[in-house]
Amino acid sequence: MRDQLSLYPKNNHSRTVVSLDGMWHFRFDPESKGETEGWMNHLDSSISVPVPASFADLFTDQYSKNYCGDFWYETDFFVPAKEQTRTQLRFGSITHRGTVYVNGMKVTEHEGGFLPVLCDITGYIRAGEFNHVAVKANNELSESTLPCGAVKTLKNGTRIAAPYFDFFNYSGLQRSVYLVQIPEEHIQDYSTVSSLNGKDAEVSYEVVTNGNHEVTVSLFDKEGNRVAQSSGKKGTLHVKDAHLWEVRNAYLYDIKIEIKDNGTLIDEYCDRLGIRTVRIDGTKILINDKPVYLKGYGKHEDFDIIGRGFNWPLVKRDFELMKWSNANCFRTSHYPYAEEWYQFADEEGFLIIDEVPAVGMMRSTHNFADAGMGKYTYFFETPTVPTLLKNHLQQVEEMIERDKNHASVFSYSLFNEPETTSTYSHDYFSKIFEFARSIDPQHRPMTGAFEKNSAPEKCQCYMLVDFMCLNRYYGWYISGGPDISDAIEKFHDEMQRWQAKNLNKPFVFTEFGTDTLATEHKLPSVMWAQEYQNEYLENNFKVFDSYDFIQGELVWNFADFQTTEGIFRVNGNKKGVFTRERQPKDAAFVLKKRWENK
Ligand code: GCB
Numbered sequence: 001m002r003d004q005l006s007l008y009p010k011n012n013h014s015r016t017v018v019s020l021d022g023m024w025h026f027r028f029d030p031e032s033k034g035e036t037e038g039w040m041n042h043l044d045s046s047i048s049v050p051v052p053a054s055f056a057d058l059f060t061d062q063y064s065k066n067y068c069g070d071f072w073y074e075t076d077f078f079v080p081a082k083e084q085t086r087t088q089l090r091f092g093s094i095t096h097r098g099t100v101y102v103n104g105m106k107v108t109e110h111e112g113g114f115l116p117v118l119c120d121i122t123g124y125i126r127a128g129e130f131n132h133v134a135v136k137a138n139n140e141l142s143e144s145t146l147p148c149g150a151v152k153t154l155k156n157g158t159r160i161a162a163p164y165f166d167f168f169n170y171s172g173l174q175r176s177v178y179l180v181q182i183p184e185e186h187i188q189d190y191s192t193v194s195s196l197n198g199k200d201a202e203v204s205y206e207v208v209t210n211g212n213h214e215v216t217v218s219l220f221d222k223e224g225n226r227v228a229q230s231s232g233k234k235g236t237l238h239v240k241d242a243h244l245w246e247v248r249n250a251y252l253y254d255i256k257i258e259i260k261d262n263g264t265l266i267d268e269y270c271d272r273l274g275i276r277t278v279r280i281d282g283t284k285i286l287i288n289d290k291p292v293y294l295k296g297y298g299k300h301e302d303f304d305i306i307g308r309g310f311n312w313p314l315v316k317r318d319f320e321l322m323k324w325s326n327a328n329c330f331r332t333s334h335y336p337y338a339e340e341w342y343q344f345a346d347e348e349g350f351l352i353i354d355e356v357p358a359v360g361m362m363r364s365t366h367n368f369a370d371a372g373m374g375k376y377t378y379f380f381e382t383p384t385v386p387t388l389l390k391n392h393l394q395q396v397e398e399m400i401e402r403d404k405n406h407a408s409v410f411s412y413s414l415f416n417e418p419e420t421t422s423t424y425s426h427d428y429f430s431k432i433f434e435f436a437r438s439i440d441p442q443h444r445p446m447t448g449a450f451e452k453n454s455a456p457e458k459c460q461c462y463m464l465v466d467f468m469c470l471n472r473y474y475g476w477y478i479s480g481g482p483d484i485s486d487a488i489e490k491f492h493d494e495m496q497r498w499q500a501k502n503l504n505k506p507f508v509f510t511e512f513g514t515d516t517l518a519t520e521h522k523l524p525s526v527m528w529a530q531e532y533q534n535e536y537l538e539n540n541f542k543v544f545d546s547y548d549f550i551q552g553e554l555v556w557n558f559a560d561f562q563t564t565e566g567i568f569r570v571n572g573n574k575k576g577v578f579t580r581e582r583q584p585k586d587a588a589f590v591l592k593k594r595w596e597n598k
Helices: 312-324 339-348 385-403 423-439 481-500 530-544 586-596
Strands: 016-019 022-029 047-051 070-079 085-091 097-102 105-111 117-120 129-138 149-153 159-163 177-183 187-197 200-209 214-220 226-231 234-239 253-261 264-273 278-281 284-287 294-298 329-331 351-355 409-416 446-450 468-471 507-511 550-556
Touching: 047 070, 070 177, 085 097, 097 117, 105 117, 177 264, 187 253, 187 264, 200 214, 200 253, 214 234, 226 234, 264 339, 284 550, 294 507, 312 339, 329 550, 339 351, 339 385, 385 409, 385 423, 409 423, 423 446, 446 507, 481 530, 530 550, 530 586
Parallel strands: 294 329, 294 550, 329 351, 351 409, 409 446, 446 468, 468 507, 507 550
Antiparallel strands: 016 177, 022 047, 022 070, 070 129, 085 117, 085 177, 097 105, 097 129, 149 159, 187 200, 200 234, 214 226, 214 253, 253 264, 278 284
């Protein structure tokens, strides 16, 4: 079995982790000649760029910002000499795909830009010396890879991205890169499942190692007291008077896994562990058997200059704002985020709907507008589907593998707004859901976000999800401005049609919102002014509060974010409750007040 992605790099008695973040050499390769010219050995005429960061907003020219094609990164790194060691490189992500070379030799290739790339480089390095790593990355979009889109060639030959989704096609080495040294015999993976028994809890676990030495697993409380222990690769930890991980009131234990040879430590891995259960019961979402109403946001990894580059201060600020507004949940729209987001959500007691990058599954560069207009593009009836399915399954597998132990992750979203009205889409997504269900040890509820074209009478996929997630823009894309009263009637009409289906499932709004410029105020309100965003929200809340099967509201979006340019977007999508600089629009106070008592 290969080493799994769930083990975030950690330093301890047996493992050494060195960050390779910093300035790397970089070069665009528009003619894809790097491989034949041997760029994996050395990047001539390179420039310096920071890692982690998207490259787009570092530059001052259009060509670099919108560059689409191959591009290379390289750096040198020192490998400490150690006996009996496996040496790995771990990229938080390479967007959207990459080939890794060490000392000129190809080590691995990886498809998909939002999940880690782990390379065993033991056979490729010189220990006790400086070594060289080069990455050939590529950010082209197609209909057979996730997220979906196309590449457009301008008359002058320049290629640019044509996303079928509403966020800028940021790319590069956007997450941290680590050099990891682990013992030859080591812990490859682990998973846990908690269950409650009165005041006590049982945590069953499974550890994967590549050897036969004894495994012990211990659990420590916050004060460092060992509260449970078990040995063997499979076992159960019995926790008396367990402190549960509750929504917005997290308690985290430390789990310590050790491999020992007659008392001598071979390898250890420690992690935080929240004890909680997740269950859907009729129209309720239950965490630790208590109903929870989801309050929060759809987000993006997005910020000025760094693009989608990982940045701890931004994580901290976003959680402070979410807490301030009394939120308890967010969706990682529209791709799995950097792992640190989940670690912090575990700590802060936030719930996460973890989303795979299955976005843009409708052939349109104005998907967001076409989503409610009945457009149909035969997306799941084209020859690209088998490859798309393969990539989709792979990314579902890697996401669940990576995130399966996070208490915060209570659900997986396996799509955002695909076409769902054909039997082809049903066949496609049945395979995705069946597979996802078969690999999640915690059997979390599975979902996906449906657009308005997925109407109750037409949708062929709602039966696949454990709870419904709806993205709805009544009062924005549909009957906006002076027509808002029509919007509300239409909204009720749709909800009544869902109600009539008696699905007996929770419904969550995973998107609703209006583009709002932080500079605009007007009475009476007009679209794009802050007053309109507030009125729209209040109107939507009245609808939500009329149906008891509605169990959550995640506003679109947490903050303004960058998109492809166009007449629908004013330097990006402005549906943020906060500005891109993370300051509140008036709507933030409306939400804060509503969610205080919700
Ligand atoms: C949607 C999409 C989201 C867009 C949003 C919008 O339906 O899921 O990615 O950004 O609408 O603002 O139009």
